[in-house]
Amino acid sequence: MDFNPCMKHKVIRKSVRAFAEAELGPIVSDLDREARFPWEIVEKMRPLNFFGLQVPEKYGGAGLDSISYAITIEELSRVSGAMGLSITVHNSVGAYPIVRFGTEEQQKRFLPSLASGERIGAFCLTEASAGSDASGVETYATIDGDEYIINGTKIFVTNGGVCGLALIFANTDIGPDRKAPSIFIVEKETPGFSVGETEDLCGMRANPVSSLFLEDCRVESMHLLGQAGDGLKIGLESLDVGRLGIAAQALGIAQAAFEVSVRYAKERQQFKKPISRFQTIQNYIADMATEIDAARLLLYRVCAMKDDHMPFTAEASMAKLFCSRVARKVTEKAVQIHGGYGYSKEYDVERYFRDAKVTEIYEGTNEIMQVVISRSVLTRPS
């Protein structure tokens, strides 16, 4: 058991950190304030393989292992939670399902443009009456010869406003009076595909989360991922990977909040000494450091399980549950350490605080994480 990062992981961290600090650092507050997606940064990220983190090299990806993937998302999110979100969603639930479940024909057709960032990926499960309960999906794909016709409305789609390719959860008929969810790969220029208004959200404001409308969208049957009715299986496995990404994102936000808090506690003078000399602040810092360390170890262990081809569904949920909680708690303490300044938009901690909260909600709420974990624990033979 070796807990030291290997040389490759150190170089990955250093490289992503250097990029994020140089390119995203100077504009991250503006992006949040203007709720603007930074296309100019996307152009810089494309040749650096940020859009094909785990896509095989033959399709233009970097072919990274899962710990490298987590470190990449962590370091991007340490500077910009919203760009960390964009990249992890694109890679984990946009590209990964095609890498894992796509036919060679689908991989050849769709992966190169995803891996190069020419098309940004989105994953569309949530609807007005479906989210945690995937069986509530009302979007329907009816078969018509060699084509499917898709109708429905998806909401809260991360990357929705900028996506070039979306994986759509839609019910299909799989037998007489039997329907089941399937997943379709839909390109944005498909007639009938349109994007709604960008949501006005509390955090992650640089990511254009929006609704997507599908009105008589016709796609060839080769756009069906896996078999008809495989939607839940593919979706759930992809979400396991997505959860590792969200855990990494939460960890990056927590790390950022922790670093600025330590710096501030050493600088801020009250009663003629730095507030870091007060035991209350020391206790806060100690708890933050401990929780972040534990979160990081848990996340990397689950990433290693995935790469070792071990089952990791419950563990991915644990990592997501724990890291997002740590992010919420650490950013809340960071605001507290900063006092009034922490509540001001002049300081970054206010943004970290807003960005952190949603990590407990999306890619499966933490309550759903508890369902997944407890089910795994309680069904084990005792």
Next chain:
Amino acid sequence: MLNLIVCIKQVPIVSELPWDSKTGTLRRELAEGMVNPSCKHALEAAIRLSDQHNGKITVFSMGPPMAEEALYEAMAMGANRGVLLTDKRMAGADTYITSLILARAIKKKCPDFDLVLCGDQTSDSETAQVGPQLAEELGIPGVTNVEKLDLSTHTLCLERQTDDFLEILEMDLPGLVTISPHYYVPRHVSLGGVQQAFDYPNVDILGTDDLELDPGLVALKHSPTKIIRVYSPATEKENIVLKGAVKRIVNELFDRFGDRIGGAMGKDLKTHDHP
């Protein structure tokens, strides 16, 4: 094929420099390392030359075993192979012994080189000596603080800024240049580049015996330079309050600090009479 060599140094990350307050020295063993910023500019210059002239790049570094990481970083950026010179007997080498060892390693591993590129100085010691000394040891021409390179056949055209002059020089190859950190802004490392560097590792690790250096050589003992002490320079702040009418304050301000204000603005304020 253009055969390029880049010499790089791993230096401590400045923001993480832990100082020992008792001895006033750097606790290097605690600091994370990075490629010296100026060396990255030299590497960028080499990559662009290599791309233009179908070259190959060998990166040399001397340092502790952890400096291997810097070589992988260089290969992730675009270098083809790395050579790490590491040995306890090399520890504590000054710039003279460093350039002597580098020269020996280059002659052994890459004798048919065309051009050696170095950064102009390192962020941790800032002597700017290794480049020129290495040119001496290799017996080749060397030009320091080069801003731009242009290669035609076997002559290198160089530009460098000296005071207020732009110097344009020509140099026959093989030669050595040190690159100043202006024109060649280093590219970001691609993640696929990192993966490839580790998928196809190509780093040789050599010690003093491999280089057939004098068996009696102990860098710390034989370095002519002795560092007596490393410390942060003490700076003092002084608050000066100018009092009186605005006109008088402004006049006094320029009388007392005109040189420094003008220096910061790049203008000679003395030539303008102020009323």
